[in-house]
Amino acid sequence: WTESGPCSCLREERERWIRAKYEQRLFVASLPGADLPLGQQLLRATAEEDLRLVVLLLAHGSRQQVNETCGDGDGRNALHLASRKGNVVVTQLLIWYGVDLMARDAHGNSAMAYARQASSQECVDTLAQYGCPDERYPLMATPNLPRRNTNRNNNAALI
Secondary structure (H helix, E strand, C coil), X not given: CECCECCCCCHHHHHHHHHHHHCCCCCCCCXXXXXXXXXXXXXXXXXXXXXXXXXXXXXXXXXXXXXXXXXXXXXXEHHHHHHHXXXXXXXXXXXXXXXXCCCXXXXXXXXXXXXXXXXXXHHHHHHHHCCXXXXXCCCCCCCCCCCCCCXXXXXXXXX
């Protein structure tokens, strides 16, 4: 609004601004330089419970990147890791950004199994609210798989 009434901005200008903000994400803070792909950074940030970085990565990420899994046939995604930590805030954010609630790790464990193991009723309730499978079986251990690389950039070192 201006003193003379509704904004005199052209519709095209408003549309360009909206597209820049929401489609091109031009107003989102830039990502710090990293040697890992975004999906792998999200796994690490989730495992380290770095909420600020998780939010930034989710703002930049695609649905495919949000659903990236740990390597070496492990099968866990960021939701498994957040649930294992009992971190309801990261769990909720991942759900809002399109994480696969039905995903299972290499042993068939859902995020719900990890939340139950962590004794996090908040995570259990949040996962149940969005339809995550709820099995009442004991969590199967994820195997200790051989590691090709033991430096800090290896996903397996995160978890």
